[in-house]
Amino acid sequence: MTQHVVVLGAGMVGSAIAADMAREGFRVTVVDSRPEAVRQGGAMEGVRAVQADLSAPEAVTKAIAGADLVVGALASSLGLQTLRTVVSAGKTYVDVSFMAEDAWELDPIAKQHGACAVVDCGVAPGVSNLLCGLAVEILDACERLEIYVGGLPVERSWPFEYKAGFAPADVLEEYVRPARMVEHGRLIVKEALSEPERIDFPPVGTLEAFNTDGLRSLAYTLQVPHMKEKTLRYPGHIELMRVMRHVGCFSKEPIVVGGARVRPLDVTSHLLFPKWTFEEEEADLTVMRVVAEGTREGRRVRHAWDLFDRYDPVTKLRSMPRTTGYAATCMAVLLLRGAYREPGVHPPELLARVPGLVDAFLAEYARRGLKVAHSTADLPRD
């Protein structure tokens, strides 16, 4: 009997997930509270769309009742409570919601109900975690992991040369949250938007990388002395963000002007977001590089994995929903095949311990047009 996949959320990412799972031959139901999203979801071939307010856990329980696997593509604010509901129902779960909370706090509940949940399963976090986990497996000793990732518009327009591939409020949050990273085996915190550096990313060109708080689970699951994540923008964007932060535009402290009390961040969001929204059929691109350095059979080596993808003019799907959504569907396919069944709440890097799993994932990802190029180089002894 055909396996049944329930996709929670029919936004940009959820739609890409539902369509892909349907193409793979699964029975797919997509659930969303927004009538327009439900209408569009239902119009996809092989997809059934249901309207339900998923901010209510009971609605989630009802929606996933008949599912063999659930994929979560909801707003980050709903991430944790939905995870709790899904694992409490004993369901296999793949989540891309990028919740602010630590998902693994729910590991005991998942184990208790025999549910296997893979969280943070987008492109980064997600594919990046799998590659970091793979690096640790490949190397005898991994000394350094660096993740570079960015979603960008193809057309570079003055002054920001940026549009937000996901909720723009989350972008500004990324610009103010202090960045946690690991140096010499210790967790340290650096200022948001710090240490901008220019790096070449063919075929895009030179981009600017800055510290972001993106290690998440990696900081705890992997024993690597040096780890950092940096986000990529076209050069110059970060300087403008630093200026706006300096002015106070990102402050969450309310101010009183003309008798009204407002948070400057809310005013800035209101002004910026219309300018940072992709146009219909506007092309975007995704760049990701994971670098691992360490030793293997007595030699110092460097592994690099590069992903470059752009807007698909045929399906009219932007790169960001595809690279994110297909990470979830590739993982879902592996789980439905029984490649991993361990109960618990797992960040992706832990699955890299299963021999062949990352290779199988990357093969699925490549079959969807998302090819991760792997290169190695010897490093000088020091």
Added chain:
Amino acid sequence: MTQHVVVLGAGMVGSAIAADMAREGFRVTVVDSRPEAVRQGGAMEGVRAVQADLSAPEAVTKAIAGADLVVGALASSLGLQTLRTVVSAGKTYVDVSFMAEDAWELDPIAKQHGACAVVDCGVAPGVSNLLCGLAVEILDACERLEIYVGGLPVERSWPFEYKAGFAPADVLEEYVRPARMVEHGRLIVKEALSEPERIDFPPVGTLEAFNTDGLRSLAYTLQVPHMKEKTLRYPGHIELMRVMRHVGCFSKEPIVVGGARVRPLDVTSHLLFPKWTFEEEEADLTVMRVVAEGTREGRRVRHAWDLFDRYDPVTKLRSMPRTTGYAATCMAVLLLRGAYREPGVHPPELLARVPGLVDAFLAEYARRGLKVAHSTADLPRD
């Protein structure tokens, strides 16, 4: 008997004016509504300070009753009504209030009461107007007038490299108001912050000049085919202002955020102004250049007048209040000597028609340490 000068306003500029007129031996009364300003005004040698709310015209009438000459150094918003009150009392007046309205609308009232008022009498407008008027007198045909002016902090701090020598709200106003200029004898309007160009101003270095709406009376009083005024900032400032304008930070259209209704400009002002305020004893500088091109006795020539001044560590007076305030006191001294008596409301350039008046003014200005360097060059025939 010693002549009596009443100075309206005891702010930075008003104080500099009062102190200078007292040093010149005049009997000086300074009037302000703010107790602290009155206290500081009264502490100056030879200056009597009076507290009065000058937003009430009756208070102005009372304050100037015994004056031989009145100097106006009030906020621009009070400029026009105070001018009306002073000329209606038949008093001789020198004003630096930089009002938004056209002061010469009150010319008939001044004539009716036999009052001679010189308005816009700061550094620019002010000294710049005198020099433009002089250029028209010197040349047989003046083809082009260009005014460059900026007040800047000596210390250039990231990111704006700017502090406001006068009310900061007026600075942002300068950044949004379309710039009127004259090209081929016709009044045209260009966007605010437009046509930035980098020009060397020794001994400061390279500055960036952009169009501002600073011609004011010159656009009407002088028959010169090409006239423009540009404001000077350290390079890079204008780009940031253009970005903030693009974001909408300077918009006066109210927006609703978090239930509150605010004007983005008010939010931006609130955030920027603390950062744009000079520290106690912080050094500033003033740069002004007036360029005139035309023909004289059949030859094409270029005249340039350059003013460079900086913070005076002895008197602890910043350059901006001195260059502005002393323009008013030098004019006041000339009027008290009887160098010009014509009833009416006059922009300074009209006084340049009086033989020797600008030279006398520049001599007074130089005596106060403000030397305007004059240079000429032949231009190629074209």
